[in-house]
Amino acid sequence: TLDVSGSMKAMDFKPNRLEACKTVAKEFIKGRPTDRIGLVLYAGEAFTQCPVTSDHQTLLSLLDKTTFDLVEDGTAIGDGLGTALNRLRDSQAKSKIIILLSDGVNNRGYMDPLSAADIAKNQKIKVYTIGCGTNGQAMYPGPLGPMPIETEIDEALLQNIAFQTNGKYFRATNNEKLKHVYQEIDKMEKTILNEKIYENKADVFAPFLFIAVLFLVLQIIFKQFILKTNP
Numbered sequence: 001t002l003d004v005s006g007s008m009k010a011m012d013f014k015p016n017r018l019e020a021c022k023t024v025a026k027e028f029i030k031g032r033p034t035d036r037i038g039l040v041l042y043a044g045e046a047f048t049q050c051p052v053t054s055d056h057q058t059l060l061s062l063l064d065k066t067t068f069d070l071v072e073d074g075t076a077i078g079d080g081l082g083t084a085l086n087r088l089r090d091s092q093a094k095s096k097i098i099i100l101l102s103d104g105v106n107n108r109g110y111m112d113p114l115s116a117a118d119i120a121k122n123q124k125i126k127v128y129t130i131g132c133g134t135n136g137q138a139m140y141p142g143p144l145g146p147m148p149i150e151t152e153i154d155e156a157l158l159q160n161i162a163f164q165t166n167g168k169y170f171r172a173t174n175n176e177k178l179k180h181v182y183q184e185i186d187k188m189e190k191t192i193l194n195e196k197i198y199e200n201k202a203d204v205f206a207p208f209l210f211i212a213v214l215f216l217v218l219q220i221i222f223k224q225f226i227l228k229t230n231p
Contacts (some may be wrong), residue, residue: 001100003023003086003132004066005043006073010105011146013175017103018177018221020131022063028182029056029063039063045072046083047106052091073140075078077102081116081127088125096125097189099182100161105154113157117164127165129158134173149216200221 013020029037031223037059050062072199082091084098088113098120101180106113122129131153139146162169168188172178 001040001046001098002044002066003043003075003077003080003102003104004041004067004068004070005075005104007075007149007151008081009068010103010133010138010140010149010151010219012134012151012173013056013132013178016141017132018066018068020178021101024175024179024182025063026060028186029060031186036091037092038082038084039066040080040087041066041070042071042076042080042083042109044072045076046079046109048069048083049145052087066219067082074108074109075102075104075106076111077154077161078105078113078116079109079112081113081120081161082111085116085119085123085125089123095189096123097167097185098125098127099130099185100158101130101132102158103151103153107154107207113161114155114164117161125165127161127167129167129169130178130181131155131158131164131169131171132143134179145193 001017003027004018008018008021009016013074031212033056033203036052036054037056039050039059039062040046041049047219049066050059053059066078080102081098081100083099117127133151133153136151137148138151140149157171157205161167168185169185172181
């Protein structure tokens with residue numbers, strides 16, 4: 001569940017917050033080939049960019065196409081979480097998680113974020129929240145070049161959402177820390193799967209054994225008759 005509000009253009013991550021998040025999310029998806037994963041985007045409102053799917057090629061393609069101005073600007077954290085919950089509602093998976101990333105303060109939307117967190121708790125859906133961005137100020141692209149802007153993240157809200165749902169809150173202030181966050185989540189969400197593997201086996205040594213025996217016989221013949229030397 002990814003924030004695509006205008007503040008994600010800030011350049012405290014390289015090249016900006018959104019592109020850094022997309023890069024790390026791609027690595028996370030590629031590292032979990034057996035998972036069914038979806039993508040929800042939100043700014044002033046939320047929508048599903050990709051339903052929950054095991055078709056990771058399509059998911060990665062839609063993640064690549066994620067950009068700004070897809071919806072009205074703002075930060076509707078509750079709507080983003082609510083949309084993700086709606087996508088997982090009927091899932092029969094044993095482990096259901098949402099990774100919700102935000103770089104701002106909830107200021108839009110219809111659903112209260114903590115009410116959405118309560119629904120997640122009741123549905124046994126764990127929410128990992130990530131606060132993305134530096135404290136205080138960050139450079140932002142302006143008409144005359146990069147300029148400093150004030151940045152603010154509602155960490156208390158993100159911590160409450162994670163706590164309510166038995167998840168965990170993380171803070172990422174640069175590309176490396178963001179990558180580390182996703183690696184930590186990847187380690188925590190491992191499930192042991194039992195598989196039955198069927199193998200078709202066939203003996204293929206016979207031709208090689210025949211060739212080996214043939215060479216042995218030829219060696220004996222050459223040594224005894226053709227290359228035989230008198231003492």
